[in-house]
Amino acid sequence: MDMGKLVAIPAGRRSKWAVIGAWLILAFFAVSLAGKMGDVQRDSPVDFLPASAESTRVIELEDELPGTATTTVLVVYERGSGITDADRAAAGKHHEAVTRAYPEDAGGQGGDEEGEERPEGSDGPPLMESADGKALLFPVDVDLTKTEEAEAVVDIRDLVADAPAGLTVKVTGPAALNADLDEVFDGIDSKLLLATVGVVALLLILTYRSPTLWLVPLIAVSSGAVLAMATVYLLANDFGLTVSTQSGSIMTVLIFGAGTDYALLLVSRYREELRRYADPHDAMAAALRGSGPAILASAGTVVGGLLCLLAADLNSNRGLGPVGAVGILASLLAMLTLFPAILTALGRKVFWPFVPEVGALGSETRGIWSRVGQFVSRRTVAAGGGVLLLLGVLSLGLIGISPNLAEEDSFTSKPDSVAGFQLLGEHYPEQAGQPLTVMTRADRVDEVLEAARETPGIARAEAARAGTEWASVEAFPRDRAQTAGERATIERLRDRLHRVEGADALVGGASAEKMDEANTTADDRVVVIPLVLIVVGLILGVLLRSVVAPLLLMGTVLLTYLAALGTTNVVFKAFGVDEVDPNLPLTTFVFLVALGVDYSIFLAHRVREEAKRVGTRLGLLSALSATGGVIASAGVVLAATFGVLAAMPSVPMVQIGFSVAFGVLLATFVVQPVLVAAAMTLLDHRTWWPDRSFTAGAGQPLPGTPDGTGVPYPAVPAPDGPPRGGSEVDSVPKG
Structure with missing residues (x-):
């Protein structure tokens, strides 16, 4: 089936209703499965570590041992001015209460050591007073065959809550740390989903300035999210796919970020086609023919990059690949079927109050991007060199980076267990x-x-x-x-x-x-990073039919990645976090390369198209001006959705959210419009080597620009319709 027949399905007069009906049926069955995704999320160490560790x-051998599995909880007291008799009495009562609650668990080794006394009525070990006389301590061994670890920690905290004024009491130890981690991640999926939906809704309202249009992409991308969650649940339940809370959260961000980007690009082209066609069905079909292949290529790049994580040895990294890929594919399906079907059904009035009229040229301004292009054209070396210097300075932040974030430093706010460890x-x-x-x-x-x-x-x-x-x-x-x-x-x-x-x-x-997790992640970087570069580079090579252009784009993305990671390290050190999560370098790389190249696809493909007409230099000016606004909007949306992770109570999530969001903004507003443009200007027709059909030099002056230096071309004849403006994204040639 050719592209023309495929796009006719969601844009057809009757078939659009079939598409909407199919999604309603799909959603009916998927909702219940999507709600179960939390049931298959696993965050235990054995689910993260590789089998070879x-x-x-x-862990596997310990589970096979007979006898009682226990975990230790530590209760620690501190008074800065020194422990008082009242403090000792209160701690003794606490110890006695805990001993009664856990008669077989509290007590450990039991014996009396010289200089230590048991609290009266206790069968457990004595209170241990610190050498400086400012702290007390007693351990509790909890039988895990009788009591859940988190429940025991909560119970013990209740039993020791009543303390004299000025006496600090903390319940800590490995069990308490695990319990606090569970509490932090409890309900995080729903909180993240609500925050992401809110951010996307706000940005769509600001972008479209319409009381109704913003709802359509939100409905479509939410449907894609439901489908993705249901699919991930089935894969985890039936095929053992590793799904962690972190990978599930990242999938949510990917779905809404990428899906909204696809919506912005498709709506931009659809609005343009509505000025050419009176019938919205014809306009949508033309929009899908024009932007659909580039959106498919963009999604394919992200999916290809994510699936490279299957080569990782760490279970959490290997699981993130297919989880993220499922999210992108579900989002793509929704935005190329359900979204255009709903838009077509609603007609052109969905754009109210800015309804595009047939025959009208685009009213969007191109001033800022046109000026950027002209500046780069006049000051090519200075502009490109300035950005290279900026990226180099930001990359210096990598000096001293330590991907060894301790578990107790993984909280944005300090829980009792962490404070207890410090005591x-x-x-x-x-x-x-x-x-x-x-x-x-x-x-x-x-x-x-x-x-x-x-x-x-x-x-x-x-x-x-x-x-x-x-x-x-x-x-x-x-x-x-x-x-x-x-x-x-x-x-x-x-x-x-x-x-x-x-x-x-x-x-x-x-x-x-x-x-072991940190060591395995370091090994994974050596394997996955070159693989991602090869896969994404090959996809770009096929799309652009060039060797030089993909190398140029991949090089700028790599520089952006180093700058983003270095900036993240510096920023978090400024806030007192001296180490980064072991997974941050690899996760940031995969997302920045796969997602960063997305926008390069739209720009570079448009440059190639215009270079055939007017040469690479003028084609670049035209493409940058025509695509800059929409790509910038898409970059802001994607950065904002990843920025939602910065509001989560987990330091690793905050670091990933900040790093990717900063990298996307850096690529969208600095690297792509300046550094990529400068490099293409200097390379000129050599950008498309080995294709020799491009001529050297600036080409012919653009219509309406006698000096040939700057403003993109105005309306030009379209191959299958009346004249159209060049102000919107025109990702690929028709047909």
């Missing part, structure tokens, strides 16, 4: 580290314990659970969790234990998992 194997670091440095879990053959426990205790950086090690074949050991680092010192200790511990003959020892635990 040492810490992943530890531990100040008053109980030997307790500040999270325990490492060591799995060993059961008959080699003693040797492993001895090797662990002799490892520099390990404060103590003790046997935990044992089975017939495997046993677990807990090793406590001296350094704070997920610091450089602790990472060095983990490396030393693994090295020593791997040399214990016959033990097959493996080191895991929360800190080891984060270290």
Whole structure:
């Protein structure tokens, strides 16, 4: 089926109603499945880590051990002026209450050490007072076979809430940190969806200045979101696709950002065609013929880039690829079928109060983009060099970047567990580290314990659970969790234990998992980044039928990526966050390359079309002026939707949102209209090598511009209709 027949379906007089009806039926069945997507989202370490990671194997073996699985909760008290007798009495009552609530769990090892006393009536360990006399501490071991981890943390916090004035009480430890993470992400999908819809609605209202038109793309893109969520649920439920809260949130942003961009580009062309055709059906068919192929190529670039993540070893990265690709494809389907069908059904009055009339030329101004083009044409080297200098300065922010964001630093506001860890670091440095879990053959426990205790950086090690074949050991680092010192200790511990003959020892635990995640992500960058460059470059090469142009566009996108990542590092350091999430460099790269090239497709394809007529230099001026406004609007929408992530309570999401939004704005308003334009001006016809059909020089002066220096061409004859203006996006030639 050719393009003409395909576009006739959503633009047809009868078939448009069939399209709308099909989407209503699809939505009826998809809504219930879309609501279940949260049920298949998994955020446990084993769902993120690769199967090859040492810490992943530890989790699997630990789950097979017999006996009671426990998690430790720590209750810490602090008074800056020193602990008082009333504080000790209150802590003793708290300890007794917790012991009653968890009679088999509280108490750990039990024994009385010299100089320590148990609270009266307690069977658990004594309160531990810090050496500086300003803090108290007691641990609680929670039986996970009887109590959910998060429920136990909430319960213990309630039991210790009543404290003397001026006494700080925090419930912390690995269990509390996990509980706080769960609370942060609880309901985040609905909050993000509402925020994204609100931002997109506002931008559409400001863009269209119509009381009704903004609703149409919002309805269509929301339908695409429902379809995407239902599809992701089925893929996760039936085929084991890894879906995390983060990948689900990013998919929502992608759907609304990309879908709204497609709407802006299609509406721009449709408005233009309504000035040529009296019948909206004919106008929509022409608009789909003109902009549809370029939108398809744009979506194909994003999908191709995202699917490159399937080559990643980290489960969360590998899962993000198909999740994001499903979102883009669902959005594309909605915006090329449902959206044009609704627009056609509503007719030209949907544009009220700015209804396009047949025969009228476009009224949109091209002043700013025309002036930008003329400036670049006159000051080519200075303009291009200035942008290169700016990108270089921004890229200097990469110096000292550390992709090792600790779990306790992953919150935008400090929860109790994080504050508690800080108190531990100040008053109980030997307790500040999270325990490492060591799995060993059961008959080699003693040797492993001895090797662990002799490892520099390990404060103590003790046997935990044992089975017939495997046993677990807990090793406590001296350094704070997920610091450089602790990472060095983990490396030393693994090295020593791997040399214990016959033990097959493996080191895991929360800190080891984060270290393995960071190492795997670093390896993924080496594999995925070149693959994305190759795939996107090939797509551009096919679309532009050139070798030089794709290399030019990919080079500018790479520079934009480095500048955006460097700026993100500097900005977050200014706000006290010294490290970035391990996934940030790779995720930002994939999105900025795949999405950034989107706008280059529309500009470069228009330049190529005009270069055939008037030469590359004048063709560039014409294309920049004609496409600049709509592309800028699309860039603002995409940046704003990613910017919604900056309002989330998760630092990794905020970093991704800021980095991509800044990169998109930088590409849209600086790199593309200035640096790309300057490079194409200097390269001239060589931009399209090896195609030799383009002539050197500026070509013929444009109609209405005797000096040939600047304003895009006015109305020109269209191949299948009356004259049209050049003020709107004309992405590809007809046919």
